[in-house]
Amino acid sequence: MRRLCLVVGGLLATSPALAQQLPASKYRSRATDSLRLEVRNPALPDSQRVLTLMSLGQHYFMNDNAASIRVTQAGLQLAREKKFVRGELIALSNLARTYAGAQELPEAERWAQELRRRAWVAPANLQRFRIVALQTLASVAINQGNMQLATKYFRQTLPMMYLVANRPSSDFPLISYGGLSELYTYEVVENPHPADSLVRAARFYTNRLARMAAAYVARFGADPTNADRRDMLANAYVSLGRLSDIAGYDSAAYYFSRALPLYQALGYGAIESQTRSFWASSELRHHRYPAAQAHAREALRVAHATQNPTDEYQARDVLAEALAATGQHVEAYQQSRRARQLHDSLETVANHTELQNLQVRFDTERKEDQIQELTQQQQEQQLRAQQQRQRLWLLGGLLIITLLGASAVGVLALRLRRSRAQLAAQHQQLALQNEELVQTRAAQDRLYALVAHDLRSPVVAFAGLADLLNRYVQRQDTQRLAGLGGRIRQAAQNLSELLDNLLNWAVSQRGELTPQPRPLRATELLAEIADLYQNAADAAEVSLTVEAPADLLLQADPDMTRTILRNLTGNALKATPTGGHVHLRAERQADGIHLLITDTGQGLDAQVLAQLSAGPRLHVASKGRGAGLGLLLSRNFAEAQGGQLVLANLPDGTGTVATLTLPQAA
CATH class of the missing domain: 3.30.565.10 (Histidine kinase-like ATPase, C-terminal domain)
Structure with missing residues (x-):
């Protein structure tokens, strides 16, 4: 069964010429027609055209994946031509989400990884797409059954959201908790005997998602300037219904009845069909066969309308079981046979798609091997020249760092000697303050010991690195010689931090450093x-x-x-x-x-x-x-x-x- 892909809403982009060839999906609405008319406007700026047609792609997503993919790929090309980074990132996220919704998981993972690479080098105001990439990869991992990897991706997003979720309308925490709710609910549903801790975790994340989504919808509703998150509230109700049903509670019908109007208002026919099938299974488990038949037939009707064979198979399977329970064996047999035919057809399509994906991977790897062979020869030629330059840079860098360290130590030692001489002179002149001077000198001696203790480690490190440098140069061990750079940088960083503390201490003791709160x-x-x-x-x-x-x-x-x-x-x-x-x-x-x-x-x-x-x-x-x-x-x-x-x-x-x-x- 197709699962919801928990990715931040994406938009699509295309060019004015492509706008005349936009796919004419049968699931058109008034909003879809309005967007199609707007994109045909030749005076529309390119950036606005990108965003407008990405909104059009959102209308295609739930009911026409093929149309959504075609428009989004063309929009990605336009965004890259116009160097519209934000549009490119949105297009990449839409492609990953759409392929995941179509259960083409290798393609979804490929687009999500590309989004992750591009988002990590994008400007700071677009860093939210890092979260989008990780959440998409988590959703793909869920569909692949890798719960450990999905949990890792979802939890990586939580610290990052504190950096981008400070806007009042931010829905990133809502999306992440939605992913965790789906993850643990899936584990409970698929496990015949789930552990109590797993059930508690699923209920905790799902209840938190429901509260957050309800508050978000109550505040923003379907405001077009913000993300419409009624779908997240509906997802929470469905998860609560499935958890209640597994636990044997009779409250599943309440939650399913709360979710259906939300999906219907959003026009999510595919998910409406899934929800009705869940409801029918719950009624069947409680031996309410007429209600189970009614919900299964309605789920079958919606699946026909959305032309979704996966949801149709699920609805027919539940309907056949409900009919058999009431003695309607002929119709039950017909529904069961049709369900098996759909299942075989879906398996054939899935196998064909997997073979295509494997062929794409094979061609890609072969091209990468050819490129690697061509570049290897050039790298070998460049390596010899780089070895000599690395030796000179390492020797020069080590010499400069050593001189700086020695100079800093000398300056500190000179200052300490002068301070000690002044203390000795004051001790001779002010005999009446002998006890106070003794305490001052004791504190000064402790400072000497502290500086000597903290300076000893970086100085010893520099001496050891100098010995290693000479040894590797004599042996012409370029591999280890190249690795000394990081160790020299670390030693220099330690020395720099120590000197910063000493400088701040000195300034604070002279009373020159005052806070500016x-x-x-x-x-x-x-x-x-x-x-x-x-x-x-x-x-x-x-x-x-x-x-x-x-x-x-x-x-x-x-x-x-x-x-x-x-x-x-x-x-x-x-x-x-x-x-x-x-x-x-x-x-x-x-x-x-x-x-x-x-x-x-x-x-x-x-x-x-x-x-x-x-x-x-x-x-x-x-x-x-x-x-x-x-x-x-x-x-x-x-x-x-x-x-x-x-x-x-x-x-x-x-x-x-x-x-x-x-x-x-x-």
């Missing part, structure tokens, strides 16, 4: 930090997630707050082992806005926690986690803004949580 949105702030550390998290195989309500506003200095969050997130990633999880979260409390960074590491030692709670002191970093200048700087910045920073181990000993409290914006 302004309203900041918590979800944007945490998403920016997550994007900054996403590559590091992927390299460490650590999951990095964000959770923040879109309406939280805090009053804080943006530069100081970003410095605090960078230090805390970097420490959390260092402390989290492979396969762990770092979670950034924002919540509103009575004392202000709480920004929490939680990791699943081993937690901080009790001694280090006691030192951090004792007051503003410097401490040498502990294993795996910074507990020195970075945290002290973060605490000072938090207090300068009227907030506070607290670190604590989780009660179950599975990690550490850092809580940054800042004032709430008025």
Whole structure:
């Protein structure tokens, strides 16, 4: 049976010449005729023509997939000719959705993957199509029976939606929860003995979808300036009806009766037929045979009207069973025989389509092999020249980085020597303040130890990289030599972060750094930090997630707050082992806005926690986690803004949580 493809609504595009040849579908409506007349207007701008005809493709989608595909492919060509990026992305999403609705899954997956590639290099205002691509791939995975892959795609969309779902009319969360509802409902329906946890998950996501869709429809209704999401509300009712029917409840009829008027108002004949077949099966399971026959016959009528053999097969199969239960064996036999004929025909078409898809894949792979053979020779010639250039670049880069590091260390050492000489002179002149000077020198010594401890790792790393560079050059090991670039960059990044902390610490101690608070949105702030550390998290195989309500506003200095969050997130990633999880979260409390960074590491030692709670002191970093200048700087910045920073181990000993409290914006 054809399943709904959960993809954000797409539009179609074409040219004025093609408009004269638009497919004349038998399922025309007043809106369809209006769009066809509008696209024939020669004065219509190209971009508006693209969007108008994509709207026309939406009218074709549910009842005439072939017409929708032809118009969309022509529209894609026009959008690319005019370099209309938004139109190209919408066309790609429509092609993926239409092929998925026609159960041509290889083609649907191919168009969805192309949409994913194009969306990742599109401008920032079009990044919502990344979510569209992932949700389309999830829908294809559902139809292929790969529930694990579908769950992975759907959950990848959830953190991304916080970046694009801050508009009042955004329906991206609605679509994602609709996908999760369909995913778990499908698992429950297809499993003869579903686990209780699976049933609870299906009910949770479906009830949440129903509430969100009802609120969305109540607010926007069928407003043409927003996506009409009555279909999502109807989908939720159908899923609740099927779940109730499997559980043995007698409330399935209530939900099916709520869904049918919505599908009828939208003109979704194919889905109306499916819903009536579900209703007929439910009535049959409760031994209400006349009602089952009535719904099955109505489903058969709608399937005939929409010329959908899949839905006709399902309706005839249910009708045959209901007729047999009431002793009408002749008609039951006729309906059953016709259902088997339809089933055999559908299997033949599916096999033919699969063979065509395999042939397309074979031709594509053969062409790619030919291209690879032609380019391999050119790559071999270029490789020799690149090897020499790589050696020179690596040697020069390593030399520059080493000189910069040595210069920074020298400047810091010179400053520290001068500070120590001044402290010694003041100690001789102010004997009465001897105790205060002793404490000051002790703090200064701790700063020396901290700088020496934190500088030792990058300096040792540079020395080791220099030895490796000489060894690989002598052995002419170009493969390993080329790999040193990333390690040199990482060492330089660590050194740069340390120097930034030292500079901020020095400026803050001189009183030259004063906060400039302004309203900041918590979800944007945490998403920016997550994007900054996403590559590091992927390299460490650590999951990095964000959770923040879109309406939280805090009053804080943006530069100081970003410095605090960078230090805390970097420490959390260092402390989290492979396969762990770092979670950034924002919540509103009575004392202000709480920004929490939680990791699943081993937690901080009790001694280090006691030192951090004792007051503003410097401490040498502990294993795996910074507990020195970075945290002290973060605490000072938090207090300068009227907030506070607290670190604590989780009660179950599975990690550490850092809580940054800042004032709430008025």
